[in-house]
Amino acid sequence: xxxxxxxxxxIQAKVLYIPGNHDPISTFSKDPQIQPRLTTHSINIHNKxxxxxxxxxxxxxxxxxxxxxxxxxxxxxxxFNEDEMREYxxxxxxxxxxxxxxxxxxxxxLEGDTVILVSHVGPHSSNTTxxxxxxxxxxxxxxxxSLDLVLRNxxxxxxxxxxxxGHTHHALGMSRVGKTYVINPGSLRTxxxxxxxxxxxxxxKWQVNSSQFNRI
Numbered sequence: 001x002x003x004x005x006x007x008x009x010x011i012q013a014k015v016l017y018i019p020g021n022h023d024p025i026s027t028f029s030k031d032p033q034i035q036p037r038l039t040t041h042s043i044n045i046h047n048k049x050x051x052x053x054x055x056x057x058x059x060x061x062x063x064x065x066x067x068x069x070x071x072x073x074x075x076x077x078x079x080f081n082e083d084e085m086r087e088y089x090x091x092x093x094x095x096x097x098x099x100x101x102x103x104x105x106x107x108x109x110l111e112g113d114t115v116i117l118v119s120h121v122g123p124h125s126s127n128t129t130x131x132x133x134x135x136x137x138x139x140x141x142x143x144x145x146s147l148d149l150v151l152r153n154x155x156x157x158x159x160x161x162x163x164x165x166g167h168t169h170h171a172l173g174m175s176r177v178g179k180t181y182v183i184n185p186g187s188l189r190t191x192x193x194x195x196x197x198x199x200x201x202x203x204x205k206w207q208v209n210s211s212q213f214n215r216i
Contacts, residue, residue, distance in 0.1 A: 014041055016045050018060040018119070021077070021167065025079055027046065028046055050107055051105075051107050055113055058118060060119070061118075061119045063077070065144045068140070082145055085146045093159075095113075095155075114159065115156075115161065117160050118164050118165070119144075121144045121167045122163065123143050128172070128182055128184035129142050130142070131168050151163060161208065162182070164185070183211060196211045
């Protein structure tokens with residue numbers, strides 16, 4: 001992971017990332033004494049929120065949940081199950097009631113914020129979480145039902161603009177859960193990446209202006 005982050009730092013000075021289901025358990029810790037600092041200019045945003053602008057934040061959640069084919073588990077979840085993921089996500093996405101004279105200094109979700117949610121696993125109902133390379137074999141459903149329920153919650157539909165995720169390498173593309181865009185850039189291991197451009201509309205809200213799916 002460190003080598004990849006160093007490579008990205010040559011393109012962009014500040015890199016935000018989350019751990020996946022093959023990364024060390026220490027990368028999921030919120031304790032700075034336990035969580036390793038992998039490179040100089042990268043920030044692990046698992047279970048954290050970073051304020052980008054006065055009314056725009058990015059929040060991250062890594063790891064995966066079990067995946068199923070024909071009702072039988074084929075991939076194990078790491079390091080969470082669905083109940084744990086739902087509990088952590090609800091806490092992470094809670095709007096904090098803080099009187100802040102300078103919102104730029106607050107790394108929490110506040111009333112009126114637009115949220116970019118970066119997760120390793122995607123929502124269960126999105127076609128970007130359905131893994132099927134061989135059409136003669138039943139697909140693997142690798143998405144999280146807990147994340148799906150969280151995204152469909154009316155209060156989150158109002159605030160979460162997009163959910164960018166990975167995990168399901170062959171299902172790259174864009175979908176929607178309600179009003180929330182779901183974007184799977186594909187695996188960088190196979191050269192895939194995406195560029196998502198946001199813009200502020202006249203009434204002050206943010207929207208996805210464009211998305212490009214590219215290959216190195």
